[in-house]
Amino acid sequence: MPTTPPPLQPGDQVAIVCPARKASHEELAAAVATLESWNLRVVLGTSTNVAHHQFGGDDEVRRQDFQQQLDNPEIRAILCARGGYGTTRIIDGIDFSRFAQEPKWIAGFSDITTLNCHLLRRGHQSIHGVMPLLFHLEGGSDSLESLRRALFGEEISYAAPAHPLNQFGTATGELVGGNLSILQTLTGTQSDVPTAGRILFLEDIDEYLYAIDRMLVHLDRTGKLAGLAGLVVGHFTNPQDNTVPYGQSPGEIINHYATHYNFPVAHGFPVGHEPTNQALIVGRPARLVVDAQGTQLSYV
Structure with missing residues (x-):
């Protein structure tokens, strides 16, 4: 069975990154506040609040940011800010060897399906769920709660x-x-x-x-x-x-x-x-x- 990353604990540090389309700090502010209300500490990666055409920085900016958060043992989960397009452009340049020694939750959907599948191919579970840019859609409170429950290891059905x-x-x-x-x-x-x-x-x-x-x-x-x-x-x-x-x-x-x-x-x-x-x-x-x-x- 694919490995299950450990559930988040209050006080854990999580990162928001943009492996695909761009997202500004202003657009992510409400999501940061929500994550902090879950007693998490939030790091905004260097691929946030920057732009290269549609992307959250050029391919190298996005790859390096994801790699940094992946390798940082203090970061216990990585939340992808949004989808769009771009993850397939960087996925083959990401080294998952250190991650494999100490897996952490990676969450997102849409274009982030790339990461969900790439991780499963390597024997790791991940979360297909709502992303920070979409945390506060009207009618989406149950979806957001399901993400919280998944991250913290609570029962969901x-x-x-x-x-x-x-x-x-x-x-x-x-x-x-x-x-x-x-x-x-x-x-x-x-x-x-x-x-x-x-x-x-x-x-x-x-x-x-x-x-x-x-x-x-x-x-x-x-x-x-x-x-x-x-x-x-x-x-x-x-x-x-x-x-x-x-x-x-x-x-x-x-x-x-x-x-x-x-x-x-x-x-x-x-x-x-x-x-x-x-x-x-x-x-x-x-x-x-x-x-x-x-x-x-x-x-x-």
Whole structure:
């Protein structure tokens, strides 16, 4: 089983960094206050409050900052300020050897799926959850609380209502997944992770419907779906369409491929680019139950 970093303790020091898109100190001020209310001490990395076009500094600034926080034994967790794009540009230049000796929590989602998968490939759990720039979205208090509980090692479990596209069943396996477009981008790289015997969760934002189908075709052709224990479908926010409609919703597109297999499928799960973005621990064994009453996901 992938290693579990130790839970945070009151007084621990945590860092906020920008491995992808830029974020200013002003934009992060409310999140810093929230983390301090959790009795944590916050360090703002050198990739915050700087900009290189869209990025939080150029590739070397972002890589060095992440490496510094990764190697600093006083930093007990690294929170990625936001997603966007850029983590894949620096991931191969980061040395995880010292981290492997003393793992710490790394948290984020969207573009940070790169880190979630890269860590799992190396045998470490991480958190797919709300990021500091999004801490205070209206309606997101439960998501923020789920992140706190994950960081501090408290029990978490989730439920989702019944959905007409659900496939019933029960599955156990380590959680893997995140942003669909990033998962496709990682295929064949040093951040690619096996999915066989695992519970895969998916989410995305602003993607064209045909592109969602194309990415599902790719996952299916590369064997990522065939051996799944289960599939969890999160938010597919603001899907785009062409002048001639594609004719299927994101859920229907996913269902087209999922029905080829016998694993349970849970649609409408609260994870992704919405205020309801519950923290999931990537790499942790979980139990997925999908029945007529809805979906339950808990850790085992």
